[in-house]
Amino acid sequence: MIASSAEVLNFPILTLLVVLPVIGSVVVALLGGSRPEWMKLAALVSSVSTAALSLWLLAAFKTGEAGFQFVSQHAWISQWGISWHLGVDGISLFLIVLTGILFPLVIVGIDPHHNETSYFAWMLLLQAGVMGSFLSLDLFLFFVMFEIVLVPMYFLIGGWGYDQRVYAATKFFLYTMAGSAFMLIGIIATVALAQRDLGVVTFDLVKIAEGAKFSTNAARWLFLSFAIAFAVKVPLFPFHTWLPDAHTQAPTGGSVILAGVLLKMGTYGFLRFGVYLFPQAAMWARPAIFSLAVIGIIYGAIAATMQRDLKRLVAYSSVAHLGFIVLGTFALSSQAVTGAVMQMVNHGVSTGALFLLVGMIYERRHTREIAELRGIQHVAPIFAGVFTVVMLSSVGLPGLNGFVGEFLILIGSFGPARWWTLVATVGVVLAALYLLWAYQRVFHGEPDEANSTFKELTLREGLLMSVFVAIIVVSGIYPKPILDRIEPSVGALIEHVEGQTK
């Protein structure tokens, strides 16, 4: 993570990635009352052009370079050293692209059923916040973005969710907010302490990380304050209980975004801020974090196995999958971290797709109870086929995307964390158990009366899912273009950590 060069482009693409959804959101809100038919078009145009921008970013991104690219930096509150500082590197690139693609898919693919205007407005605002979080290279800016995200998500769950939506939304909001409170203190303290080494007050991530020398104790406390916020966000065991509630109660679109990109703000935060700012403290905390991650893998899998609600099952599987990512993040070997970054994207794709499919089941059957469903493969073979591919991606079948990330994480973690890795590998076995068992109960067997009229995948649903299936297959067979872009930045980060901990 070399300090960004003078490579400031004239065209502020990153700023646009954050601002465009905000404009979209405002336009949607304004048009909603008077011109509802234009409102939807505005939402579409905004999200599709953001997706196009993110894909353009992917194409223009220089492979093989470790540092931040497309950096955009403008003074914001200069007396406090706060600036609008955005940049993208291999670690954030694919999260940006995923955020860019996932939102239009959700906006096009899922009907909110009521209050469309505010739904779309919140969605677009949410996208801006997520984009900002992944792009910010300024601690203050990051915190603002990190917090902004909570508001639209709160309203999405509370406004368009299921029976216990208010409870789930409140729990989500308060729990995450409580975590972030620690980070706020941490950020202020970090800036204050860094001032002694840097001579100026600055919230600039790169300047602090490269220039500040925190004392061992201070670094540990600071790391912990960040870690709590991220641990809740990921979520890491035992801070995970908001997740099943939020996921189950959120509308399908909310769940897809929550699993797809929101949780990644935690794992990304660990890597970008926790490890980068406080390498020594991160190394110090490793055994504890490894343990929590591995407990999460096994525990999440066990809890997933016993769930009766299909959506809750997928939510618990997320706890297990995110455990792998955290394990890889802190193993700090080139394979493990690269695998972790790729797995952040993979999990977004496959779990996002699983939530979409579960949403489609709910639309048809108005239930997510596994016991109520049976024999769907017999009446809807294509639907079942798509579900199978997504499921096998989640199980980590070689040839599909999930395997690449999981395998890299495990093989890279085996060196620094041998016994933890072996236990984590048991999670691979359990993943097959809970998903295949659920599949057997829902899709196999003879369909009863209620399930015998289950509708086959519609054209719109099919087109939507084909995007996910294509990503799952292509990046599983040929992950090289992805890995080649992630690896240099990961390498630089590991070098930075090694330099600081020697």
Added chain:
Amino acid sequence: MLDLIWLIPVLPLAGALINLILGRKLGDPRAGWVATIATASSFLVTVLAYFEMLGLPAEERSHVATMFSWIRVGSLQVDLAVLADPLSIVMALFVTGISTLIHLYAIGYMHGDTKFSKFFLYLNLFVFSMLMLVLGENLLVTFLGWEGVGACSYFLISFWHTRNSAAVAGKKAFVTNRIGDFGVMAAMFLAFNSLGTLSYHAINESAHSGELAAVTATAIGLLLFVGACGKSAQLPLYLWLPDAMEGPTPVSALIHAATMVTSGVFLMTRMSPVLHASFEWLPTVIAVVGAATALYAASVAVAQNDIKKVLAYSTVSQLGYMFLAVGSGAYVAAIFHMVTHAFFKALLFLGSGSVIHGMHHEQDMRRMGALRKVMPVTAFTFIIGWLAIAGVPPFAGFWSKDEILLYVYANNRGLYVVGLITALLTAFYMTRQVIMVFYGKAKWNDHSAEHGSHGDLTPHESSWVMLTPLVILSGLSIVGGAMQLPFGKNFNFLERWLAPVVEESEAHIGETWAYQNKYLLLVVAIVVAVVGIAASIAVYAKSWIKPIEPKVLEQAWYYDNAASRLIAGPGARTFNLITWIDANIVDGVVNGVGKLIQNIATSLRRAQSGFVRAYALLISLGAVVILAWFFLRGALL
């Protein structure tokens, strides 16, 4: 041609893709022909590659063809590459050859099934995965195939998924195999972290040169053996294979007898230098597990009444034989038996499929009998398969089994006795099966009333697409032994062919008593086979002796029951307990804290003056205090 070996797996993949897109349009039987032709062309390419390799000097018979780079991060550099060498070509030859025959057979067997094209899609996908497994240049490509065949096996076992037992069996197979896969994955982690590579060539080189420490070699070998126990259905993980018979019979023949289940034996042979470099107890463990499985499964096969279950336990038993060979350092014999077993067991399964087809899906042997009269070709070919597996010379199974027993005797006489008893039981239960199905009184007449919907049950002979593979396989079961005969230097073709791969790990038994008296051992083997057959005739054909088929054997020593109970009882209870703890304790604390704060806040509500200025003041004060604390701390520390 050797540069084109990547075509060997890609052709069946192409067949699968064609059927994925056009399968429904092609329909029955054209979808089947597409799949069969795809596999047959793959066989053709393999044959050409074989002949080209035959023309090369032995030390040049190793060729890598890289398709593209797959997973490359830092020091981990894995390509999607295939390796043609004597071992992989032998494997590819019999895999593609037998697959082609079984595809052809399945066109007849699956005729009329509503998911006809999907069946062939899965079947082709399986062949692709199996070929990636055997042709892989490194452990990871093999693992791609390894998991791929597992997934296809899952699809095909639960092919008739509206039947609950089929759905359960498919899941059971996949999950049990995953337990084994844990071993393969861990072995890869260990190999990479100690050697920095996953390539077979590099790993085996370092095992030869001594760079690989014995303790690491042992750990890698043991972990891979765990994987092999899953895939190749050895104790204690064999449980899934008898249930896998829920799949259509061509699947049982192809996947659960001839090819996939031998993957473990292949992997052990591929990694033989690592086993050679490990502590001596590891091969012994492998041999003991193999012998125990062989004897155990043979004892169970004696008391089965389902025509396919007999063959399933027989397969488990024969696979045990192969591991017994591996553990005794007889890699050539293991591969030899793998190939001959593929011939005669595929033949027997397809024969049983023909019987089931002709008997309108009746699988209980107690309702068969005298079928040789209505199904002459099936009966004739089945009888050849029986003679081959029972160990009657000059049929193929006799030679391969004898080769294994020779090495086992040289290695460990106790295990030799186990091997002999297993051979005796094998001859016994296979004779029992032949008698119950093809001889004696026709019992299908008595029960025709029970087949109400079918009307009168009149067994019929199968069509030519089903009989042609039977005839070809019976031919192979007769002459298959010729590839490796115990008559000295001019007859050991397989041994010379495989030498570049296994020579240095193979046990050298030339000086042992067993080798010097190998013809005596040959005679012993013949006597054992004859005794087994005669005893079975005495019991089941002549009824001189009452059959002994205790319930404990029929229930496979209650092992499956015990395992199921363990999972359904304590296993499920533990899982439920953890789930309960999550909902009530872990989450309970969270909600408890929330409640507590709510209560405190209620009493503190009076502090809410409503003046924003007051809030702002408090917030600023708080921030100042925090900042001051950190400044002071920083200054003091």
